[in-house]
Amino acid sequence: MAVPHGPAGVGQARHRMRAQLRGGGVSEAVIDDAVLILSELLSNACRHGRPLGDALAGDGDVRAAWRVEPSGRLTVEVTDGGGPTRPVPATPSVTARGGRGLNIITALAQDWGVRDGVHGEVTVWVVVHDDAGAARRREDFAARVTAPPVSRAS
Numbered sequence: 001m002a003v004p005h006g007p008a009g010v011g012q013a014r015h016r017m018r019a020q021l022r023g024g025g026v027s028e029a030v031i032d033d034a035v036l037i038l039s040e041l042l043s044n045a046c047r048h049g050r051p052l053g054d055a056l057a058g059d060g061d062v063r064a065a066w067r068v069e070p071s072g073r074l075t076v077e078v079t080d081g082g083g084p085t086r087p088v089p090a091t092p093s094v095t096a097r098g099g100r101g102l103n104i105i106t107a108l109a110q111d112w113g114v115r116d117g118v119h120g121e122v123t124v125w126v127v128v129h130d131d132a133g134a135a136r137r138r139e140d141f142a143a144r145v146t147a148p149p150v151s152r153a154s
Contacts, residue, residue: 002061005051010042013064024068030128033108034074037126038064040105041078044087049080049122074128082120
């Protein structure tokens, strides 16, 4: 689907993906992961990439796509007009407001990568696990980011 290069497109794509995946019988755990991944990819495309075609930044569209494979895995892709940098996970400071999106995707996904296309287009693709994998990932991820208990003084 083509969505506006900007925040409005993220909401449109999330809504449509959730509805289509529910209609296809995909589990809520997988849908939640996929919608979060789609949001991160689209936000990054709007922040770091250009719209497709000849439009200037802030105008035009980016493409969002998803498909359920016969094995039950879900592949999510976002294509933009490319940008000055390549998508790579960052190491933000504790107080940084951003920079965690690709790390979140790495924690939730089976695999992800970047594919160059025609006319400078860049596609970031992500393969989301099936239900059993999603439950394992969520438990592991939660264990890795749980804050230490805070003792309360009397």
